[in-house]
Amino acid sequence: MSKKFTPEFSRIVNTDEQVSKKEKLSIEASAKECAALAKRFELVSIESLKAELTILVASNGEVTVRGPMHAEIVQRCVTTLEPVPEKIEDDVEVLFSPHISEDDLPSNPDDLEDLSEDELMALLDQPEPLVDGKIDVGEVVAQFLAVAMDPYPRKDGAELPDAVLSEEEADEERPNPFAKLAGLKEQLEKKK
Numbered sequence: 001m002s003k004k005f006t007p008e009f010s011r012i013v014n015t016d017e018q019v020s021k022k023e024k025l026s027i028e029a030s031a032k033e034c035a036a037l038a039k040r041f042e043l044v045s046i047e048s049l050k051a052e053l054t055i056l057v058a059s060n061g062e063v064t065v066r067g068p069m070h071a072e073i074v075q076r077c078v079t080t081l082e083p084v085p086e087k088i089e090d091d092v093e094v095l096f097s098p099h100i101s102e103d104d105l106p107s108n109p110d111d112l113e114d115l116s117e118d119e120l121m122a123l124l125d126q127p128e129p130l131v132d133g134k135i136d137v138g139e140v141v142a143q144f145l146a147v148a149m150d151p152y153p154r155k156d157g158a159e160l161p162d163a164v165l166s167e168e169e170a171d172e173e174r175p176n177p178f179a180k181l182a183g184l185k186e187q188l189e190k191k192k
Contacts, residue, residue, distance in 0.1 A: 008036035009138040013055055015063050015096075016133030025053045027138060038073075041146055044083050047072040051092060051141045063096040063130055065137055071145050077155040084155050090148040094140055097127035 009029045027050065029037065034046040053067035071088040 007139040011138035044074040075153040084153040095127040096130035
């Protein structure tokens with residue numbers, strides 16, 4: 001029995017009940033929702049998360065969710081583990097379609113292994129399924145936040161300790177054994 005995922009920042013929009021074909025919606029995560037999302041994304045904190053979204057319903061039933069997203073987060077520096085604040089400005093844009101079923105999408109990462117690059121790109125361009133006319137725009141914004149944040153945050157001026165060298169630096173410092181052999185060969189030839 002699988003455990004059902006409950007989004008920390010949930011704002012359900014029922015597009016079947018929209019009065020007009022285009023609606024504007026402002027959403028903002030509460031302090032409790034920010035703390036729960038920070039835990040999910042392994043962040044020090046999320047100070048704020050908000051979005052100004054436009055929900056546009058097309059005549060074929062497809063729904064576009066689009067608009068700017070703003071967040072202030074704090075991550076750990078990958079070098080020093082000190083807190084690193086980051087402001088994120090990104091644009092949310094997702095197409096949902098009632099003509100796509102969740103059964104049409106891969107259910108686990110193993111399903112993606114045998115796909116060609118073209119098939120993977122087509123899958124990325126495919127609309128998201130629209131089930132019963134409902135969209136959780138809070139979860140959509142949370143997913144865009146996860147993708148937009150710096151994957152390797154580094155505090156200004158933070159450098160790796162001297163003990164940690166890149167392969168190139170290590171190779172530069174390590175003497176070339178063939179150079180030593182060439183030097184020995186020259187010495188032996190001079191003795192003859």
